[in-house]
Amino acid sequence: MSEPAKSKYRVASDKPFLIGLGVLAGSYLLIIGAMVLADLVFLNYGDQLILGNERVQQGRYVESAVPIRVEAGRTYHFRLGKNEVGLKHEGQMLAGEGLFKANTYEVQLQPRIPKAPITASLRPEARVIGIALTNHVATLTTDEPHGLLWGQFIRVHGAGAGWDGVHEITDTTTNQLSLALPEATKVAITVELTKPNPLVQALRSRDIQFSIMLSLISCTITTLLSIWVAVPIGYIMSRFDFRGKPLIDTLLDIPIVLPPLVVGLSLLILFRYAPDWLSDSVVYKWPAVILAQFMVACAFAVRTMRVSFDQIPQRYEQVALTLGCNRQQAFWRVIMPQAKGGLLAAATLSWARALGEFGPILVFAGATRQKTEVLPTSAFLELQAGRTEGMLAVSLIMIGAAVIVFLIARTLGMKRIFA
Amino acid sequence: MITLKNISIRQGGFELSGVNFTVAAGEYGVLMGRSGCGKTTILEAICGLRAIKSGSIRLGDEEVSGLPPAERGVGYVPQDRALFPTMIVREQLAFALVLRKQPQTQIAARVNELAKLLGITHLLDRAPDKLSGGEAQRVALGRALAHRPAVLCLDEPLSGLDEELHEEMCCLLEHIHRETGVTILHITHSPSEARRLAGCHFQMENGKVVRDEA
Numbered sequence: 001m002s003e004p005a006k007s008k009y010r011v012a013s014d015k016p017f018l019i020g021l022g023v024l025a026g027s028y029l030l031i032i033g034a035m036v037l038a039d040l041v042f043l044n045y046g047d048q049l050i051l052g053n054e055r056v057q058q059g060r061y062v063e064s065a066v067p068i069r070v071e072a073g074r075t076y077h078f079r080l081g082k083n084e085v086g087l088k089h090e091g092q093m094l095a096g097e098g099l100f101k102a103n104t105y106e107v108q109l110q111p112r113i114p115k116a117p118i119t120a121s122l123r124p125e126a127r128v129i130g131i132a133l134t135n136h137v138a139t140l141t142t143d144e145p146h147g148l149l150w151g152q153f154i155r156v157h158g159a160g161a162g163w164d165g166v167h168e169i170t171d172t173t174t175n176q177l178s179l180a181l182p183e184a185t186k187v188a189i190t191v192e193l194t195k196p197n198p199l200v201q202a203l204r205s206r207d208i209q210f211s212i213m214l215s216l217i218s219c220t221i222t223t224l225l226s227i228w229v230a231v232p233i234g235y236i237m238s239r240f241d242f243r244g245k246p247l248i249d250t251l252l253d254i255p256i257v258l259p260p261l262v263v264g265l266s267l268l269i270l271f272r273y274a275p276d277w278l279s280d281s282v283v284y285k286w287p288a289v290i291l292a293q294f295m296v297a298c299a300f301a302v303r304t305m306r307v308s309f310d311q312i313p314q315r316y317e318q319v320a321l322t323l324g325c326n327r328q329q330a331f332w333r334v335i336m337p338q339a340k341g342g343l344l345a346a347a348t349l350s351w352a353r354a355l356g357e358f359g360p361i362l363v364f365a366g367a368t369r370q371k372t373e374v375l376p377t378s379a380f381l382e383l384q385a386g387r388t389e390g391m392l393a394v395s396l397i398m399i400g401a402a403v404i405v406f407l408i409a410r411t412l413g414m415k416r417i418f419a
Numbered sequence: 420m421i422t423l424k425n426i427s428i429r430q431g432g433f434e435l436s437g438v439n440f441t442v443a444a445g446e447y448g449v450l451m452g453r454s455g456c457g458k459t460t461i462l463e464a465i466c467g468l469r470a471i472k473s474g475s476i477r478l479g480d481e482e483v484s485g486l487p488p489a490e491r492g493v494g495y496v497p498q499d500r501a502l503f504p505t506m507i508v509r510e511q512l513a514f515a516l517v518l519r520k521q522p523q524t525q526i527a528a529r530v531n532e533l534a535k536l537l538g539i540t541h542l543l544d545r546a547p548d549k550l551s552g553g554e555a556q557r558v559a560l561g562r563a564l565a566h567r568p569a570v571l572c573l574d575e576p577l578s579g580l581d582e583e584l585h586e587e588m589c590c591l592l593e594h595i596h597r598e599t600g601v602t603i604l605h606i607t608h609s610p611s612e613a614r615r616l617a618g619c620h621f622q623m624e625n626g627k628v629v630r631d632e633a
Contacts (some may be wrong), residue, residue: 315501318468321488322495323515324566333514337505 036399043392047155047194049099051077051123052144059118061111066118068109070102074124081119085110099125128191130176137170138163138179140191145174148195153204154179155196159188166196166204202393211373212397214286218374219354222293226301226350227343234305235331239314255299263295264360288365289372293357297350304349308342309335344413348406355402375401420444421465421570421604423628426474428460435460436472440621440628444479444569447596447618448604451631456623458606459498462572465604466495479569494563494571494601498578500555502547508558509543515566533561536598537591553584557591564599573605577612589615 055068055076065088070076078087079097086095088108094100109120130141148154150172156163162185171178195201202208237249255263267288271279282288312335320330336343358376365372367381375398382390420443427436435457442448452458463469465476467488476484483491503511512533516526534540537557547555556576563571576592577585593616596603607613613620620631 313499313501315497315499316503318463318466318488319495319497319501319562320503320514321468322466322491322493323562324489324518326487326489329518334503338503340505 039392039395039399043198043389043396045197045199047196049075049077050126050142050146050148050154050193050195052126052142052146053123055122055124056109056118056120061109061114061116061118064114065108065110067106068122069105070107070122071124072102072105074127075099075101076125077121077123079121081121083112083116083118084120085112087120087122126193128193131188131191133181133185133187136181136183136185138181138188139176140179140193141176142193143175146172146177146193148172148177151205153196153201155194157192157194159191160186162186163188163191166200168204198387198389198393199396202390202397207369207373208378208394208397210370211375211378211394212401214289214373215355215375215398216401218286218289218293219351221290222297222354223301223347223351225290225294226298226354227305227347229298230301230305230346230350231339231343233302234309235335237302237306238309239317252299252302255296256303259359260296260357261359261363264292264363267292267295267360267364283364284366284368284372286365286372289361289374292360292364293354296357296360297353300353301346301350304346305339305342308339308345311342312338341413344409348409351405352402355398420477420479421448421602422475422477423461423465424475424477426461426464426476427472428457428464428469429472430460430469433457433460435626438474438626438628440630442602442604442619444602445600446602447593447616448602448621449613449616449618450604450606450621450623450628451610451613452606452608452623454608457626458608458623459574461623461628462495462574462604462606465491465570466493466572467491468495492566492568492570494566494568496556496559496563496571496573496576498575500559502550502555502558502562504547506547507543508539508545508547508550511547511558511562512543512565514562519566529565533565536564536595537561552580553588556580556588560591560595564595564601567599569602571601571603573603575606575608577607577609585612593617 055070056066061083077097077099078094080086080095086093088094088110089100090103093110107122109118111118124144126142126144126146128140129143130139132139132141148169150169152169153166154169154177155166156179158164162182167179167181169177170180196204233252237245237252258266268283271283274282282291316334316338317327317330320334321327325333356376357374358380361367361372361374361377362380367373367377369381373381375394379391379394379398382388382394420441422441423438426438428434428438438461450458450461460469464471465478467483467486471484474484475482478491478493488495503514506514509530512530513526516529521529530543531540534543537560539554539557539561542550542554542558547558550558560573560576573592577588580588589612592603592605595601596618603618605616605618622629622631
């Protein structure tokens with residue numbers, strides 16, 4: 001007896017589809033999240049000791065271990081290289097990176113492979129051995145070269161009122177550094193120094209303070225200008241048909257398609273033909289920063305505004321016209337209230353674009369500290385100077401600024417007209 | 420009174436020419452025709468939303484073909500109603516009056532009057548996305564009537580409504596017509612709807628409008 005085939009209709013499970021969606025969306029989000037997290041984790045937020053010269057001499061392992069002379073009672077910073085197993089100290093093996101206090105006169109580097117180059121690092125803490133105070137300038141002498149530069153910041157502890165806190169270094173020699181102290185401060189008996197973390201260094205630096213200010217101000221001006229231009233262009237492109245419209249459409253896209261660097265170069269060349277008074281007051285000055293940001297950011301604002309006007313049917317304007325509006329009244333009373341979301345999107349997009357703009361600013365405005373330095377320029381200058389931590393600190397400031405501005409924009413955007 | 424004389428309109432590849440018809444003052448005109456035959460185009464030309472190539476449009480005693488839509492004194496209800504999404508019902512009804520800078524008290528009185536006429540007093544503070552199809556239609560009618568136009572242009576006002584609402588809306592339109600004495604031009608593609616409505620009927624065929632005397 002054969003059973004009749006079951007004819008019940010079944011659909012395949014939705015699971016693969018949903019999992020696919022989740023995996024694809026999630027993988028991108030994961031990369032973004034991981035990127036930001038890596039920056040956050042990489043930075044050392046604690047204060048660091050002032051370290052002296054390298055004690056490990058360059059060379060190769062000849063015998064089984066390399067002895068290094070240390071001073072008992074002093075703190076050392078050890079970093080393991082890729083050819084070492086660790087550092088032998090009082091029978092214990094130190095591996096990895098960190099501080100330890102020496103109790104003997106000798107430690108030994110244990111190689112992983114014989115005859116390989118020595119790659120570990122061992123640096124002693126630098127101690128303050130001399131304190132002098134003249135005309136409210138404290139000059140501290142260290143027993144080891146401190147490696148700090150003029151303009152960096154240092155944290156002083158354990159010295160008493162007037163001394164403790166973060167100070168800017170006003171002068172340095174190999175073993176000395178000077179700080180300005182408030183008036184009526186007495187000479188301290190003991191002083192301990194640490195390097196404040198890179199975020200504090202960056203936020204206290206006048207150059208970076210300037211670049212934060214310039215970035216925030218120039219981005220805001222750029223956004224206002226972009227909106228001011230993008231709304232009429234978007235409206236015209238969305239509502240009117242005229243000869244040469246495809247050409248204008250293409251022209252509007254040029255700043256989006258061109259590499260930003262080329263936009264800067266084109267601006268620079270354009271200003272060769274401008275009258276002297278104009279090019280003198282723009283090129284390599286702060287107006288160039290705004291103009292360079294504007295050229296790129298505005299193109300994105302125009303796109304966004306055009307799409308949002310396209311999404312509003314012309315019917316609304318037509319009805320408004322029959323009810324007694326002229327075109328201008330119809331625009332302000334009926335169209336703009338509906339385009340609010342698009343306006344907000346265009347504003348945030350152009351603000352974000354302007355904040356991240358680097359290439360055209362470098363070419364058209366230069367990278368002069370305290371003059372045309374914006375946050376991306378700061379990051380670049382820090383990287384060029386070999387201060388990865390400083391660059392990361394600037395990046396974190398940028399991420400922070402962007403997050404704050406977007407949160408504000410979102411909350412304002414969330415305020416619906418109808419609660 | 421709506422008088423169209425020798426109207427020709429060209430719109431892309433579509434062309435209407437030699438359109439003539441008259442709806443007498445206070446009449447309820449129903450313009451019938453297949454979808455896509457140009458009914459809406461004629462309505463838009465009357466409202467001033469579409470440029471005409473030649474001919475003349477008279478509303479009442481005035482030649483309006485050169486006037487902007489705002490100065491024609493028409494009320495326009497498009498097929499999709501197009502209620503302004505950012506305004507509550509009260510603001511929609513007051514829109515034309517605010518533009519005419521009428522005093523607040525007068526506007527409030529007119530809005531209440533309209534709301535009563537259309538039975539939407541309880542909806543005055545609603546947003547348009549919270550209205551049903553029939554309610555939205557009433558609001559659109561109210562908005563178009565607020566400035567007391569001499570002519571009311573309705574583009575398929577009964578489409579998209581269910582059977583029951585259909586009848587209700589027919590009665591409402593007749594009621595409005597009686598109460599306000601406005602000249603109405605009502606466009607429809609449905610012969611049964613046209614039969615249901617009293618007034619004079621026009622048939623649009625092959626680009627011409629013929630008065631249906633039957």
